[in-house]
Each structure stands twice: as C-alpha cells, then as structure tokens.
Amino acid sequence: MKMFLLLFLLGINGGGARLHTLKYFETASSQVSNFPEFVSVGYVDDDQISHYDSNTMRAEPKQIWMKENTDQQYWERQTRNSLNNQHINKISIETAKQRFNQTGGVHMFQYMYGCQLDDETGEVDGYRQIGYDGEDFIVYDLKTETWIAASPQAVFTENKWENDKGLMSRRKYYTTQFCPDWLKKYVEYGRSSLLRTVLPSVSLLQKSPSSPVTCHATGFYPNRAMLFWRRDGEELHEDVEHGETLPNHDGTFQMSSELRLSSVSPEDWGKYECVFQLSGVEEDLVTRLDPEKILSNRVKPLDSTTIIIISIIFIIFMVLAVVGFLVYRRVKKDKPSPPSVSSSEEQQLNVHE
Template structure:
C-alpha cells in the first residue's frame, strides 16, 4: 500500500440500531533528512479526534483536548509516563531508520519510518465476546513493511527485507503474547476510559450547514455539507425520492479545523427543466430527521458569479505508509507492574537483535 492520508469514508445504513464503535489509534513518524521538521512525532487519536501530541523538539507529551485533563484524576503520573513511552519510541525509531537503510542498501537522502496501532470497542457488547480488531502496522518510505495478523498471531512481511524481522518476531512467543494482550485487553480498556472522559464532546451530535456549489454552468453541482459531528454520516442525491448512483460522485469525509467534519456529493443533473426533482439528503447517525436540500438554480453559489472560495481547513492526520523492519517492543506486561501505560511502549534495546549484521 502506498502512503496514505487517513480519512474516514462515508458509511451507510446510519438510521439503524447498530452499536457505536469507538477507536483508539497511535501514529508514530520518524524522519531522516527532512529539514525544518521534527525527527519524531507521535500522536494519539480517539474516534479520530487527536488527544495528545509529542515531538522530538518539545520532548514532552501534551493534551490536545480539554477533557484529557481528567486522566490525572485517576493516574497522577499519566503525562510523565506517556512522555517516557514516546521518548523510548523516538530512540527506537531513529535506530530503525538506520537499520532499514542498511537493509535497502541506502546511504543518504530523505527517509520516513512509520507505525500505527489501534483497536476498537463498542458500547453495546461491553466486555463480552470482544472481537479481535486490533492491529500493528509498520512502514518505510511509503511502503508496507511488516504487520501483525491478530487472528493467526503471526507477522506478515510483504518485503524481502522484512523476512528476517518476521522470523525473529514469530519465534518470540512471549512478545507475541504481549502484543495480543495489549490489542485485545489494555487498548480497549483505555478506549472506554477516554470515551468516558470525553463523553460530552465525543458523543455529541451536530448537524451541518449545506450549500449547493457549481464552478461553471456546465460543471457538476456539488452538495457540500460542513460542520457535522460525528463522522458517521451519509450524503446522497435523490430524484423523485429514489437514491441516485449514476452520474453521482461521492466525496470523502474530511476533518475541519474545529473538530467537526465535511463532505460533498457531486451530481451531473439531466435537463434543467427536471432540476426541481433532485434533492441532496444528509443523514447523521443518531439523528432521526434528515437534512434535505432541494436543487434550486437560484440557491447555487457559482465561482463565475462571486468568485467563491470555500474556506476548508483540512487537518492532515498522520501520513502512514505501513511499516518497517524495525524492532518495536510494545508493552511488556509484567505481573509486578500494576500501572500499565495506555500507549505502546517501544524498547530501544530490541533494536540490536534486528540489525542485519547480527
């Protein structure tokens, strides 16, 4: 898979009674040879909302949501421990870039080493029959490198340069057990905690403002919905009450700078005399009434008329190329340790055994 910008795609069937799945994801990015950019950046996301940030310039983990201050009510040293986790990852990732360069027979240049992990938990099943939905994925220079298959409890190496790492990690049964424990137990437990801390914000619903836009009279008409929350939404075009699939192009759901979301759906309508039969319909999960906007030429905002510029500030959520020859030791669970961190722990000492010369 090539490098991706993480966005949330349109869902369907939102008016049903399906359980709401909540997620926790961590994104780590290390770089080499990139000017004016931190060598290491780490962020955590709950339901695709950033909750914290660490980088090699500040060398500290900082909250990105006001409600994250509640975490210290339960664990006073939370932020110190998270900073320690990220600092350990920073060292490991720096070493892994050098190891990867050796594996690919590279010297200088710009190189990116990336990692993401995460899990889901839904508020209906609670702790019963928790599905195995967690993942670990690593990437190097925009290509998949190695990933963890939770069902088979083995590592997948799409690159020849990752095979040596796969064999080492597959043979370390204790480490695999710790990965599974983190993804299926510790990670979902922290999802529940975070959702509880940010319940008022994360479980709110906000309807969007909807606009009809058109660049030129011959261009498709775009129905643009912005300012909605959460991102579980659909935007469709209907004609005479029937959903259209032909001559319709659905856009992605993208984040706004204020934590809400936006999306669009483009339509190539037929003859202008039929335009009154079209309507754009926005549906938001948890909200009974749809937002319906009938296609009306008088309401279309056109570039030709007023040089409209749509103010869209898109928050780019960590670019990810999944995965590297790295050696990332996540949480090593010890029975004596009562306080375990919410994010994966990277153990720099693991790096030596992954060295291609070893």
C-alpha cells in the same frame, strides 16, 4: 498505504455510536526540513487526546477533559514511553533504508496501532500497521495473530516477529486487554464530548455552468457520516464522485460529493437531491438541486425586473443632470459682468497681494 491513510482520517469505527476506538499514529522521518524527526499523536474516536514530538520532547494533552482527569505523573509516563518509541522508530527507519538499499534522501516510517471496543457487547478488535515512504510495509492480523508482509522487504521482519513468542504475547495483551481498559477510562473522561452529535451546514457549489455541482457538508461530528446523491428517491452511483472525509480545525469534519449534470436537462434538475446521513441521527438532511440555491463564481444574468429598475434609475439620473445644466446656464446668463481692469492696474494689484 491507502488503508493507513483511511484509518487516520476515518478511524476504524464505521458502525454505530456504540463503537469506540483508541489509536496512536507515530511518524519517524529522515532529512525532512522544518518537520520533527519523530511525532506521536493519540486519538479517542475522532478527538485527538495527546501530542508528542522530538522538538518539545514532552507529551501534552490536547483535550480539556484529558487534562482535567489526568495528573502530572500520567504525562511524565507518556513522555517516557514516547521517548522510548522515538528511539525504536529511529532505528526502524534506518533498518528500512538498508532493506531498500537506500542511503540519504527524504524518508518516512509510519506506525499505527490501537484497539476498538463495542461498549454494548464488549467485543474487542485491534490493529497494528506499519508503512514506509507512503506504502504498506507490514500488517498485524489480530484474528489469526499473525504478521503479514506487504512488501518483499518486510518478509524478514514477518519471520522474525512470528518466531518471537514473547513479543507476540505482549502484542496480544496490549491489544486485547491493556488498550481496551484505557479506552474505557478515556471514554468515561470525555463522554459528554465524544458522544455529541453536530449537524453540518450543507451547500451546493458550482464553478461554471458546465462544471459538476458539488454538495459540500461541513461542521459535522462524529465523522461516521454518509453523503450521496439520489434521483427520484434512488441513490445514484453513476456520474457521481465522492470526496474524502477531512478534518476541520475545530475538531469537526467536512465531506463533499460531485454530480455531473452534462446529460441532464434543466427541467429534470428538480428530481435530484443531496442526502446527508449522520450516525446517531435518525433524520436525514436533504438538499434539493435548485439552481437558485447554487453558489457560483459566475455572474448571473439580470432578470427583467432588475433591468427595468436600472433603466428607470438611469432615466431619472439623466433628467436631473439636464435640469441642473439648464439652471446653471440661466444663472450664469443673468449674473452682471465685473468691471474690466486695465493691464497696469492688474499688475499693481498683483504686486500688492
């Protein structure tokens, strides 16, 4: 299932900007509270183009350029297809539960399929992969046109589909012709958005002086990017931990890379730098490891200049306080005392107040 998740986050297109992908992710669930029993989402490259779930029972566009270039009949057709897939996936999850000798409980059945197109060479690739409860179940290999069982419980499915020539022919047609044809249309619809490049903001983060330094890049597009550390111009592979590429709410992406510096002396920090590379952009974004640029929760020690300024302000404040007190004493001493009032007069005044 790790490959399934990787494909979901990154897409298949790990190369240059000429590669485009159309992929759909379907999830059927059983006894998952506050979650639709069936969800289907479509992606072109890194942009979500459609959404359907069993609660709304309606396929909807997720990009303005999809809404502007498709009509009502298109979305009605997508809704019918999704309803049919919902029915099939509901049967599939029950079948999987029987194969694994399961009855009740929370279960999830995931289906990912789509195609990739090189718009310069016209080369087409495709993929179909099914997962169950977070693990790979069965995978389709387009090059050999075969299904490969990823678990013993999927062997029966592998044999059944391999012997269904009509099904195999339809799968091949979808992957090599139908899917690429629609992918070309979608790329044309959203060309200005899909072919854009957005550079990230890069920050250096550290929780404490003994913690690793994290280089964090966020807000970039597309997701075909690399983030790594290097020392004296050479890429580092030891004492480095790379994070996953994650989506932001605005359609851009973020990623991070940690560098452990426990064995590095402070005077050598300047030899390290974080490098960000984005597909379609020739120039790298390079951030040198500078302690002054690291964002941290720790309280930085005060420098000598700051200490002197604070001391001067404190002295001035104390001088003003002493002067104010002496003036107050002087005024109070020179002021005449009011005439005394007898106890009876005081009581009379109080009565008439």
